[in-house]
Amino acid sequence: MTRPLTEPAPTSVHHSAVAVTLDGISHTYKSRAGHVPALRGVTHTFVRGTFTAVMGPSGSGKSTLLQVxxxxxxxxxxxxxLGDVALGGLSQTQLTKLRRTSMAFVFQAYNLLDALTAFENVALPARLAGRRVDKAAVREALRQVGLEEKTKRRPPELSGGQQQRVAIARALHLQPEVLFADEPTGALDRSSGRRVLELLREASDVRGQTVVMVTHDPLAASYAHSTLFLEDGQIVGRLERADATQIAATMSELER
Incomplete structure (x- = not known):
C-alpha cells in the first residue's frame, strides 16, 4: 500500500534491545483545582522480551504511565x-499506524464488538491496519487461548473469562512488539484470571514479546519477571522475580 509523502512510515522499532524507554517523563493533568501532577520525572527502560508489572496505591500514576x-x-x-522511534516526533496519524503494527492492548473492559464473532474480533486489527487477514493465524491465536471451538460465537454468548481470552487473542495474533495490559484480570474469577496471566507470560517467554501490565493484585504481579512500584508519580521500588507475599509486603509499606 502506497503511503502519502506527508506521512512517512516511522523508523523500524526492531533495532534496539530495549522495547520501550521512558526518559524523564512528567505528565500533568488540568483540573478545576489547578494542575495535578500524575508522573514526576519517570525514567525507565522495558527490555525486549520481558514481562513487567506496575503497581502502586490508587492515584500513584500507574494507568497514566501505561497511557504515556x-x-x-x-x-x-x-x-x-518505542525501540529506536521517538514517539514525540510522530503525528497522530503516524502514532496510530505504529500502534496498529507494533503495539497491542488488553484492558479490564474487553472492548469487543458484540456484532462480530470471536474470529471477526480477533481479525479486526488486521483489517483496520489495511492488512490481509491470515485466517490460519487468527485460528491459531484462538487455539492458543483455548477457544478454537468458539470461533463463531459472539461476545454475549461467551463468559467473561472467554471474552478476555478473545481480547488477548486479538492482541497476540499480529505478534506486536509490545503488549500493554491495564488490570486485565480485574473482572475475572481466579481460574480465568490465572489462565490470562499464563497467556501473558507465554507471550513474553515463548514469543519474545514485551508485556507491561498495570495491576493492583500481588498474585497477578507475581507472574511477571519484575514489578515496578509507583508512588506519587515516581518509581520508588522494584522487585525481580518476586512471589505474591513479597509483592504484597512492599505494597503494604507504600500504603501506610
Missing amino acids: AAGLDRPTQGEVR
Whole structure:
C-alpha cells in the first residue's frame, strides 16, 4: 500500500534491545483545582522480551504511565521511545499506524464488538491496519487461548473469562512488539484470571514479546519477571522475580 509523502512510515522499532524507554517523563493533568501532577520525572527502560508489572496505591500514576508509554497520551515533559522511534516526533496519524503494527492492548473492559464473532474480533486489527487477514493465524491465536471451538460465537454468548481470552487473542495474533495490559484480570474469577496471566507470560517467554501490565493484585504481579512500584508519580521500588507475599509486603509499606 502506497503511503502519502506527508506521512512517512516511522523508523523500524526492531533495532534496539530495549522495547520501550521512558526518559524523564512528567505528565500533568488540568483540573478545576489547578494542575495535578500524575508522573514526576519517570525514567525507565522495558527490555525486549520481558514481562513487567506496575503497581502502586490508587492515584500513584500507574494507568497514566501505561497511557504515556503506549503513545495514547503525550507527556508534559520527557521523551518516550518505542525501540529506536521517538514517539514525540510522530503525528497522530503516524502514532496510530505504529500502534496498529507494533503495539497491542488488553484492558479490564474487553472492548469487543458484540456484532462480530470471536474470529471477526480477533481479525479486526488486521483489517483496520489495511492488512490481509491470515485466517490460519487468527485460528491459531484462538487455539492458543483455548477457544478454537468458539470461533463463531459472539461476545454475549461467551463468559467473561472467554471474552478476555478473545481480547488477548486479538492482541497476540499480529505478534506486536509490545503488549500493554491495564488490570486485565480485574473482572475475572481466579481460574480465568490465572489462565490470562499464563497467556501473558507465554507471550513474553515463548514469543519474545514485551508485556507491561498495570495491576493492583500481588498474585497477578507475581507472574511477571519484575514489578515496578509507583508512588506519587515516581518509581520508588522494584522487585525481580518476586512471589505474591513479597509483592504484597512492599505494597503494604507504600500504603501506610
